[in-house]
Amino acid sequence: MTVLRSGLSSACILGALAILASGAAAQTPARADSAPPAPPMPRRQPTPNDSLVSPEVSSDGRVTLRIYAPKASEVVARGDVAPSFSQPLPLTRDARGVWTGVSAPLPPGAYQYTFVVDGVATIDPKNLSTSFSQSSLNSLVEVSPTGDDFQAERNVPHGAVAVVRYHSPSLGARRMHVYTPPDYNSGKAYPVLYLIHGGGEADQSWSAVGRAGFILDNLIAAGKAKPMIVVMPAGGVGQKSAPMTSDPSKDPFTSDLLDVIIPYVERNYKVSRSPDSRALAGLSMGGIQTLNIGLTNLDKFRWLGVFSSGWFPADLQAFDTR
Amino acid sequence: MTVLRSGLSSACILGALAILASGAAAQTPARADSAPPAPPMPRRQPTPNDSLVSPEVSSDGRVTLRIYAPKASEVVARGDVAPSFSQPLPLTRDARGVWTGVSAPLPPGAYQYTFVVDGVATIDPKNLSTSFSQSSLNSLVEVSPTGDDFQAERNVPHGAVAVVRYHSPSLGARRMHVYTPPDYNSGKAYPVLYLIHGGGEADQSWSAVGRAGFILDNLIAAGKAKPMIVVMPAGGVGQKSAPMTSDPSKDPFTSDLLDVIIPYVERNYKVSRSPDSRALAGLSMGGIQTLNIGLTNLDKFRWLGVFSSGWFPADLQAFDTR
Numbered sequence: 001m002t003v004l005r006s007g008l009s010s011a012c013i014l015g016a017l018a019i020l021a022s023g024a025a026a027q028t029p030a031r032a033d034s035a036p037p038a039p040p041m042p043r044r045q046p047t048p049n050d051s052l053v054s055p056e057v058s059s060d061g062r063v064t065l066r067i068y069a070p071k072a073s074e075v076v077a078r079g080d081v082a083p084s085f086s087q088p089l090p091l092t093r094d095a096r097g098v099w100t101g102v103s104a105p106l107p108p109g110a111y112q113y114t115f116v117v118d119g120v121a122t123i124d125p126k127n128l129s130t131s132f133s134q135s136s137l138n139s140l141v142e143v144s145p146t147g148d149d150f151q152a153e154r155n156v157p158h159g160a161v162a163v164v165r166y167h168s169p170s171l172g173a174r175r176m177h178v179y180t181p182p183d184y185n186s187g188k189a190y191p192v193l194y195l196i197h198g199g200g201e202a203d204q205s206w207s208a209v210g211r212a213g214f215i216l217d218n219l220i221a222a223g224k225a226k227p228m229i230v231v232m233p234a235g236g237v238g239q240k241s242a243p244m245t246s247d248p249s250k251d252p253f254t255s256d257l258l259d260v261i262i263p264y265v266e267r268n269y270k271v272s273r274s275p276d277s278r279a280l281a282g283l284s285m286g287g288i289q290t291l292n293i294g295l296t297n298l299d300k301f302r303w304l305g306v307f308s309s310g311w312f313p314a315d316l317q318a319f320d321t322r
Numbered sequence: 323m324t325v326l327r328s329g330l331s332s333a334c335i336l337g338a339l340a341i342l343a344s345g346a347a348a349q350t351p352a353r354a355d356s357a358p359p360a361p362p363m364p365r366r367q368p369t370p371n372d373s374l375v376s377p378e379v380s381s382d383g384r385v386t387l388r389i390y391a392p393k394a395s396e397v398v399a400r401g402d403v404a405p406s407f408s409q410p411l412p413l414t415r416d417a418r419g420v421w422t423g424v425s426a427p428l429p430p431g432a433y434q435y436t437f438v439v440d441g442v443a444t445i446d447p448k449n450l451s452t453s454f455s456q457s458s459l460n461s462l463v464e465v466s467p468t469g470d471d472f473q474a475e476r477n478v479p480h481g482a483v484a485v486v487r488y489h490s491p492s493l494g495a496r497r498m499h500v501y502t503p504p505d506y507n508s509g510k511a512y513p514v515l516y517l518i519h520g521g522g523e524a525d526q527s528w529s530a531v532g533r534a535g536f537i538l539d540n541l542i543a544a545g546k547a548k549p550m551i552v553v554m555p556a557g558g559v560g561q562k563s564a565p566m567t568s569d570p571s572k573d574p575f576t577s578d579l580l581d582v583i584i585p586y587v588e589r590n591y592k593v594s595r596s597p598d599s600r601a602l603a604g605l606s607m608g609g610i611q612t613l614n615i616g617l618t619n620l621d622k623f624r625w626l627g628v629f630s631s632g633w634f635p636a637d638l639q640a641f642d643t644r
Contacts, residue, residue, distance in 0.1 A: 047441070071395060071440040118393035119369070122444040128459050132450045155489045160500065162484035165535075167477045178482065185590050213485075268507050 048096045054126040055141040061105040063141055065089070065113070065124065070097025072118045077101055079113030079138060088116065108149050110209050112138035131208045140209065151211040156221035157182035161213040163204075168260045171252060175234055176261065177203050179213050180269070181220055181227035189270050191228045191277035193303075194257065196235040196286030203234040229269055233261050235286050248292035257293060258300070281305030370418040376448040377463040383427040385463055387411070387435070387446065392419025394440050399423055401435030401460060410438065430471050432531050434460035453530045462531065473533040478543035479504035483535040485526075490582045493574060497556055498583065499525050501535050502591070503542055503549035511592050513550045513599035515625075516579065518557040518608030525556040551591055555583050557608050570614035579615060580622070603627030 049068035056064040063081050076088035081103040083089065091101035112131055114121045123130055124139040131140045159181045168174050181190065195212070197205040206212040212230060219225035237252040248254040266273055280301045282290040287309025294304040371390035378386040385403050398410035403425040405411065413423035434453055436443045445452055446461040453462045481503045490496045503512065517534070519527040528534040534552060541547035559574040570576040588595055602623045604612040609631025616626040 049442075067442065069440070069442045072442075073393065117439070117442065117444075118391070120371075120389065120391045120394075120439065120444075121447050122439075122442075123447075123459065125443050125445075125459070128454045130452060130454075130459065132452075137445065137447070137450055137452065153487060153495050155495075158487040158489075160484035160486045162482035162502075163535075164482045165475060165480040165539075167480075173475050173477075180484075182590075185592065213487075217487075268504075270507065 048098050049125075052098065052126055054124050055139075057141065057143055059144075061107060061143050063103040063106060063111065063143065065091065065101050065103075065115070066126070067091070067099050067115055067117065067124065068097055069093075069099055069117050072099070074116075074118055075099040075101075076116050077113050078116060078121075080111035081106070081113045081141065089113075091115075106143045108142075108144050108151070110140055110142050110151075110211060112140055112209065114138050131205065132202060150218055151215050152218070153214055154218055154221070156217055158217050159184065159213060159220075161207045166260065166264050168256055171237060171256060174256065174260075175203055177207050177232040178265070178269070179207070179216055179230040179232070181229070182217065183227060184229075184270070187270065188227075189272045189277075191226065191279070192265060192269075192271050193228055193230045193279040193281060194261070194301075195230055195232050196280075196282030196289050197232065198282075198284035198286055198308075199236075201283075202236070203232055206230075206232045229265070229271055231261065231265055233257060235282065235289055248289075248296055251289065251292065253289060254293050258297065262300075275300055275302045279303035279305065281307070282309075283307045284309060370420050371447075374420065374448055376446050377461075379463065379465055381466075383429060383465050385425040385428060385433065385465065387413065387423050387425075387437070388448070389413070389421050389437055389439065389446065390419055391421055391439050394421070396440055397421040397423075398438050399435050400438060400443075402433035403428070403435045403463065411435075413437075428465045430464075430466050430473070432462055432464050432473075432533060434462055434531065436460050453527065454524060472540055473537050474540070475536055476540055476543070478539055480539050481506065481535060481542075483529045488582065488586050490578055493559060493578060496578065496582075497525055499529050499554040500587070500591070501529070501538055501552040501554070503551070504539065505549060506551075506592070509592065510549075511594045511599075513548065513601070514587060514591075514593050515550055515552045515601040515603060516583070517552055517554050518602075518604030518611050519554065520604075520606035520608055520630075521558075523605075524558070525554055528552075528554045551587070551593060553583065553587055555579060557604065557611055570611075570618055573611065573614065575611060576615050580619065584622075597622055597624045601625035601627065603629070604631075605629045606631060 047068060052066055052068055054064070054066040056066075058064070065077050065081070067075060069075055072093075075091040075093070076082075077091065078088045081089055083104065089101045089103060091099035093099050110131075114123055114136070116122075121136070123137055127139045127141065129140040129142075131138050159179055162178045162180070164176050164178050166174055166176070184190070195206055197203065201209075212232065216225065216228075216230060220227050233253075233256070235253050237256065262278075265271060271277070278301050280290050280294045281304065282288070284307070287306040290304055290306050291309060294301050369390060374388055374390055376386070376388040378388075380386070387399050387403070389397060391397055394415075397413040397415070399413065400410045403411055405426065411423045411425060413421035415421050432453075436445055436458070438444075443458070445459055449461045449463065451462040451464075453460050481501055484500045484502070486498050486500050488496055488498070506512070517528055519525065523531075534554065538547065538550075538552060542549050555575075555578070557575050559578065584600075587593060593599070600623050602612050602616045603626065604610070606629070609628040612626055612628050613631060616623050
């Protein structure tokens with residue numbers, strides 16, 4: 001076995017040592033020549049932050065957000081929990097310095113938000129759930145995706161959502177997310193859905209915010225979807241990105257998908273290589289990329305899904321059946 | 323093909339529409355009956371935050387942190403970039419309201435930190451890279467893990483690091499991370515390393531902070547490690563956790579590993595079931611769990627790795643060879 005050099009922080013080790021030193025070690029006699037006692041932890045005053053809970057979701061779908069910011073003069077929340085894109089959710093301060101805001105009742109789903117504390121955007125320090133886009137990190141709160149909800153984490157056979165690194169000759173180090181279904185080890189060859197995120201999102205958005213893995217698990221368990229592999233690439237290619245054109249050759253993602261990603265997937269996963277088993281879909285900007293790439297490569301993709309693209313390439317007129 | 327309902331935010335779609343409306347759509351004639359023009363974006367004043375870069379790593383390993391907080395009266399950074407656990411890194415304010423702090427030169431590695439702005443802990447709003455532990459979210463900065471560094475993202479064959487959900491009869495919905503090697507599709511049966519994180523960390527710590535996937539990729543490419551599957555479970559089991567005892571039956575993770583995780587892995591992955599092909603290792607708290615579980619199950623694990631556990635179970639005296 002090869003020993004991995006630990007990349008974890010010394011603070012972690014120190015914390016574990018402190019836990020040991022503070023009590024548990026006393027339960028069992030330690031060897032005299034084992035680790036020296038850890039230094040005492042620095043003392044600090046307790047604050048209302050210590051027991052603060054945020055976010056909190058009520059049974060009617062209202063999200064309560066809280067942040068401890070005793071010196072701040074204004075705190076608002078922006079994002080999906082706010083009344084609108086231009087109207088943030090205001091938070092009000094109590095005597096202890098805790099700011100609180102409550103959203104309108106929200107339907108089940110995943111909602112992104114950030115606090116703006118005296119003009120500084122920040123995630124919710126009490127919320128470990130986040131989602132990042134190409135340009136910002138957001139806090140993530142889920143409104144009751146439980147029980148029968150189609151996106152809930154149910155006790156059904158689960159697939160796996162993997163981070164996959166690959167090298168593109170023209171773009172360098174790249175990343176995608178790949179969902180494999182529960183019975184992937186069965187040896188079958190699976191169909192593949194290539195699923196592209198929207199503008200400002202990233203390769204993990206479909207799984208982290210869109211809960212794609214849970215939705216697929218539930219659909220497959222219910223017999224509503226065939227087991228498939230879902231490849232979620234990074235549709236944005238930094239400064240080189242130009243998907244908003246009807247010429248797919250101007251978008252570097254076109255070649256990344258056709259010449260690098262698909263060959264990679266078909267080399268490294270048990271997939272069917274038939275065009276009938278290859279689907280392409282995307283949301284918004286990803287929908288535009290689906291139209292641009294899909295309609296010009298109908299020999300490769302027999303299924304296209306376009307969600308909210310709000311745009312039709314000029315060439316689409318050739319497909320107009322009116 | 324089953325159509326996925328989008329769980330992505332309306333703000334994302336609105337953003338994409340706004341981009342379309344603002345310019346790119348003008349490059350190509352749109353159909354007269356396509357989407358209506360998007361509403362104008364709300365106007366805002368530019369601030370120094372718009373072009374702020376943080377973190378920035380110099381060639382000598384110094385990390386420069388910046389945050390725009392014009393109304394704040396004190397900003398420090400805590401974590402691995404600070405001089406010590408008890409001594410935070412101070413940031414100083416310039417006339418524009420930008421706070422800046424520079425660390426000492428740091429050796430290559432991954433470093434976690436958080437800002438504390440007027441007493442409020444927050445991640446770095448400009449840094450999309452984060453790592454969360456069981457109780458907090460931290461910003462993550464990497465000091466030159468490039469080129470020949472053993473943990474760099476090199477152009478070598480990459481494996482995949484997957485999030486895997488499973489159901490435990492006693493613990494409910496659980497999660498682990500699983501590394502599969504580059505040639506996993508070859509049909510071979512692989513040895514498995516079960517690798518446990520330290521106290522306060524979580525199942526993604528070895529891959530997110532410890533860069534386990536990159537390290538394995540590099541070791542396998544160099545012929546220094548046999549291709550293997552690395553299972554990184556969640557060693558902490560919430561309030562039920564009691565690893566700091568010499569009686570492994572008191573730690574719910576023991577049964578989770580032996581009765582749920584290992585059978586799950588051996589059912590769902592192409593692995594060798596021989597004890598010679600099963601290794602158990604852990605850092606700090608995970609090292610204690612490795613001692614507790616490994617030494618009492620030598621028929622299951624023929625390889626144990628204990629890093630910085632700082633603790634020896636009483637029964638280990640039976641193994642003392644002095």
